[in-house]
Amino acid sequence: AQTVTQSQPEMSVQEAETVTLSCTYDTSESDYYLFWYKQPPSRQMILVIRQEAYKQQNATENRFSVNFQKAAKSFSLKISDSQLGDAAMYFCAYRRLISNFGNEKLTFGTGTRLTIIP
């Protein structure tokens, strides 16, 4: 079974600074997806960024970027120029890739609560 581990229950960062959230996972699969989801106080699950395991290039989305180390099974999220609106719970998630049907479940880590200090 796949497992996702987030070892930082809480993190804080000064506004406008950079912060990195850590995530490790365990799988025997070679093809899969990794995601970072943001859950603000509204509890809505918002996709921040995704990485396909077969791609060597790290994904980026504006101020959000990942450091994907496949051999180490590590998938960290870097948030640059942190803003007050970035305050939320961040979940790392894994999804197996199936070639015929894209109906695989997400397996989440336990989350990291990010606080932005004004």
Place this chain on the structure above:
Amino acid sequence: AAGVIQSPRHLIKEKRETATLKCYPIPRHDTVYWYQQGPGQDPQFLISFYEKMQSDKGSIPDRFSAQQFSDYHSELNMSSLELGDSALYFCASSLGGTGDDEQYFGPGTRLTVT
């Protein structure tokens, strides 16, 4: 753009009662997933449907059942409710069959069992 709709948004039930949660996927999405998120916990996968057939099953109690209907909406039926069933229940939908689909989450139904 249309999003995933869940109803009701809030539900209060007493122990041993029954609850039905509904999920309306994004138009043309044929896959629905249900997740349960307890207080202070990460979302846990319950069950999924693809083209009206159950496609995967997670840690769903036997007291719970679900189905996907011909219009692709899904319902999660929960019977003999327990205090521990109090949680946020997410539905997500995607377009299956491509292997490259994205799961879009609804706003969730907050169930409180008293």
